[in-house]
Amino acid sequence: MSDIKKAKAVKPVKLAxxxxxxxxxATQEMIARAQELGVDTVxxxxxxxxxxxxxxxxxxxxxxxxxxxxLPLPKDGIKENDIEVRKGLCGASANTIAARNxxxxxxxxxxxxxxxxxxVAEVFLxxxxxxxxxxxxxxxxxxxxxxxxxxxxxxxxxxxxxxxREIDEIALEVAEKALSEWGKAEGELYNLKRAPKPLYExxxxxxxxxxxxxxxxxxxMHRTHMGVDQDYxxxxxxxxxxxxxxxxxxxxxxxxxQDVLFGTPxxxxxxxxxxxxxxxxxxxxIHGHEPVLSEMIVAVSQKPEMIDYAKSKGAxxxxxxxxxxxxxxxxxxxxxxxxxxxxxxxxxIITGACDAMVVDIQCIFQNVANVAKCFHTKIIxxxxxxxxxxxxxxHIEFDEHYAIQDAEKIIKLAIDNFQNREAxxxxxxxxxxxxxxxxxxxxxxxxxxxxRGTYYTLNDNIINGRIRGIAGVVGCNNARTRHNEAHIKVxxxxxxxxxxxxxxxxNGIACAMEGLLTPESAAVFCGPGLAEVCETxxxxxxxxLGSCVDNSRILLAATEVVKAGGLGNDICDLPAAGxxxxxxxxxxxxxxxxxxxxxxxxxxxLHLPTSGAPVFHDYISKEIEKLYGGKWDLEADPIKxxxxxxxxxxxxxxxxxxxxxRDRVLMDMAARQxxxx
Ligand code: SF4
Ligand code: MSK
Numbered sequence: 001m002s003d004i005k006k007a008k009a010v011k012p013v014k015l016a017x018x019x020x021x022x023x024x025x026a027t028q029e030m031i032a033r034a035q036e037l038g039v040d041t042v043x044x045x046x047x048x049x050x051x052x053x054x055x056x057x058x059x060x061x062x063x064x065x066x067x068x069x070x071l072p073l074p075k076d077g078i079k080e081n082d083i084e085v086r087k088g089l090c091g092a093s094a095n096t097i098a099a100r101n102x103x104x105x106x107x108x109x110x111x112x113x114x115x116x117x118x119x120v121a122e123v124f125l126x127x128x129x130x131x132x133x134x135x136x137x138x139x140x141x142x143x144x145x146x147x148x149x150x151x152x153x154x155x156x157x158x159x160x161x162x163x164x165r166e167i168d169e170i171a172l173e174v175a176e177k178a179l180s181e182w183g184k185a186e187g188e189l190y191n192l193k194r195a196p197k198p199l200y201e202x203x204x205x206x207x208x209x210x211x212x213x214x215x216x217x218x219x220x221m222h223r224t225h226m227g228v229d230q231d232y233x234x235x236x237x238x239x240x241x242x243x244x245x246x247x248x249x250x251x252x253x254x255x256x257x258q259d260v261l262f263g264t265p266x267x268x269x270x271x272x273x274x275x276x277x278x279x280x281x282x283x284x285x286i287h288g289h290e291p292v293l294s295e296m297i298v299a300v301s302q303k304p305e306m307i308d309y310a311k312s313k314g315a316x317x318x319x320x321x322x323x324x325x326x327x328x329x330x331x332x333x334x335x336x337x338x339x340x341x342x343x344x345x346x347x348x349i350i351t352g353a354c355d356a357m358v359v360d361i362q363c364i365f366q367n368v369a370n371v372a373k374c375f376h377t378k379i380i381x382x383x384x385x386x387x388x389x390x391x392x393x394x395h396i397e398f399d400e401h402y403a404i405q406d407a408e409k410i411i412k413l414a415i416d417n418f419q420n421r422e423a424x425x426x427x428x429x430x431x432x433x434x435x436x437x438x439x440x441x442x443x444x445x446x447x448x449x450x451x452r453g454t455y456y457t458l459n460d461n462i463i464n465g466r467i468r469g470i471a472g473v474v475g476c477n478n479a480r481t482r483h484n485e486a487h488i489k490v491x492x493x494x495x496x497x498x499x500x501x502x503x504x505x506x507n508g509i510a511c512a513m514e515g516l517l518t519p520e521s522a523a524v525f526c527g528p529g530l531a532e533v534c535e536t537x538x539x540x541x542x543x544x545l546g547s548c549v550d551n552s553r554i555l556l557a558a559t560e561v562v563k564a565g566g567l568g569n570d571i572c573d574l575p576a577a578g579x580x581x582x583x584x585x586x587x588x589x590x591x592x593x594x595x596x597x598x599x600x601x602x603x604x605x606l607h608l609p610t611s612g613a614p615v616f617h618d619y620i621s622k623e624i625e626k627l628y629g630g631k632w633d634l635e636a637d638p639i640k641x642x643x644x645x646x647x648x649x650x651x652x653x654x655x656x657x658x659x660x661x662r663d664r665v666l667m668d669m670a671a672r673q674x675x676x677x
Pocket of ligand 1: 062064067226
């Protein structure tokens with residue numbers, strides 16, 4: 001305690017047990033260190049403040065000033081006339097209230113992803129218009145690949161022949177059309193047609209094709225206003241439309257345009273956990289979601305003059321690392337190591353070695369500024385929509401037109417702060433190797449057929465049973481449950497049972513910290529079939545596909561599997577399932593709902609804010625399957641959670657007639673087609 005600013009430290013009333021709070025030794029060490037220094041962290045606060053039971057069940061309405069109206073479940077069970085007896089002042093039923101709350105979570109999540117996408121689209125337009133020279137189009141091949149989805153021609157007729165169109169012309173047209181996706185007056189989103197045709201037809205039949213991204217979010221806010229939509233099925237219909245506008249709209253646009261601008265990820269080696277920070281370097285931890293700024297920070301931090309400047313201040317160099325999805329963005333394109341997941345953000349400062357934490361948008365604790373007051377760390381906010389009220393926070397607004405200058409200013413500030421370290425530095429030793437940077441394209445390369453140009457090998461191995469199925473395991477940490485425990489138990493149970501895992505977000509970081517993102521982990525943790533495939537092609541059993549917006553890569557990978565043939569005609573036919581074992585954010589609910597309405601059986605951990613309205617809960621966890629082929633489920637126990645996913649995968653294998661194929665019968669193309677017939 002003597003070596004930190006005592007006056008600023010606020011001792012929490014109750015302290016967390018570090019071992020009960022996290023499975024990760026680095027996290028345990030740093031929680032204990034924080035407690036020794038008298039600095040409170042989210043782990044302590046979670047012990048001291050219990051969540052509201054009514055809110056957890058989704059049955060508290062505060063949509064007007066006559067409330068909040070709370071509708072606890074009757075002790076003697078739900079009555080037949082529940083909607084007449086259990087109601088708010090206006091008469092809103094538990095189903096209406098829970099559906100409205102759920103819909104507003106989808107609106108919040110879809111807005112967050114989509115506003116991120118809009119920002120990228122605006123930078124892309126600036127680049128296409130040559131208004132900034134800080135960014136260039138790094139992946140013209142991907143630009144040509146996505147252009148047709150926007151009805152943008154990639155060739156032009158010249159002397160009676162089709163020749164490649166200028167990349168700048170394509171970029172400008174794609175940029176303008178992409179940006180109009182947020183507010184166009186008529187039509188539907190361009191990317192919807194990238195879904196398997198039967199899925200598109202289901203959306204059309206059910207009247208949920210999104211018109212433009214902003215409209216669907218605004219309409220949720222309107223329909224959930226006091227006294228508007230009071231039919232939970234109709235509210236969820238709009239939820240579906242907005243979540244599709246997220247997954248197949250805003251998020252997919254963000255992913256595609258980021259790939260075009262910053263490069264499509266390819267497998268890359270790096271490290272994960274707090275041990276990636278270096279005591280003798282200037283440590284800059286970048287946290288948030290948007291790669292527009294972090295791309296520049298990566299570029300500028302590698303400039304020799306910046307490294308020399310750091311050396312002139314006594315450091316050996318500059319060590320960048322990331323938290324949350326900015327970490328994933330910098331990891332997948334540059335191999336920048338991940339310092340940790342969502343719940344480790346305060347701990348990075350408590351190392352005493354964080355010279356600057358640079359934040360952009362989403363998942364940033366306001367408490368990082370309080371923790372920073374106890375150390376020398378500069379907290380730098382960079383986004384006009386995400387500031388903090390604490391007076392120790394520096395705001396350097398990032399403008400893509402002055403991107404390099406802004407990044408230089410931020411990095412110099414961090415370097416100048418290196419000499420101000422006061423507290424004893426304590427960086428946990430723990431870190432793990434990881435291979436990240438997978439995507440639709442790289443899966444094609446590793447598990448596809450070079451000549452066939454499809455997901456042939458992947459499908460073949462699913463059909464022959466070496467790979468039992470595919471799981472998308474994604475999402476956050478939640479301080480209400482032991483950090484990373486459910487993430488790791490779910491993933492290990494899946495790969496043990498030959499289910500290949502596609503991961504994004506904080507699950508990806510958790511798996512990296514556990515060493516599951518290495519090809520070598522296959523021999524240790526996988527069932528024999530998956531281990532054989534991973535060893536043969538040299539991939540990890542858990543493929544890290546990137547950040548939260550990159551869940552769109554999972555949708556497109558699933559679509560590629562459908563296209564490759566032999567596993568049905570739609571995403572809902574695949575032996576596949578989704579999971580968010582430690583979810584916490586509204587974005588997770590939006591992702592969960594677009595997984596479900598894209599045909600994926602999706603299991604969440606912890607709890608769902610629907611349990612106080614069992615009829616509504618039944619609707620999204622049973623009836624909705626008839627409309628879209630996917631449904632919600634809930635299981636807090638990680639092993640049972642994974643087993644539910646495996647049972648669903650086995651059910652789909654049986655429906656496809658490939659349940660007997662697990663005895664490793666080698667099949668040729670004709671046999672596979674016969675199975676599909
Ligand atoms: Fe209560 Fe109805 Fe107002 Fe909600 S909208 S707070 S249920 S009166
Ligand atoms: S960062 S949304 S805690 S995954 Fe995308 Fe992690 Fe969840 Fe934030």
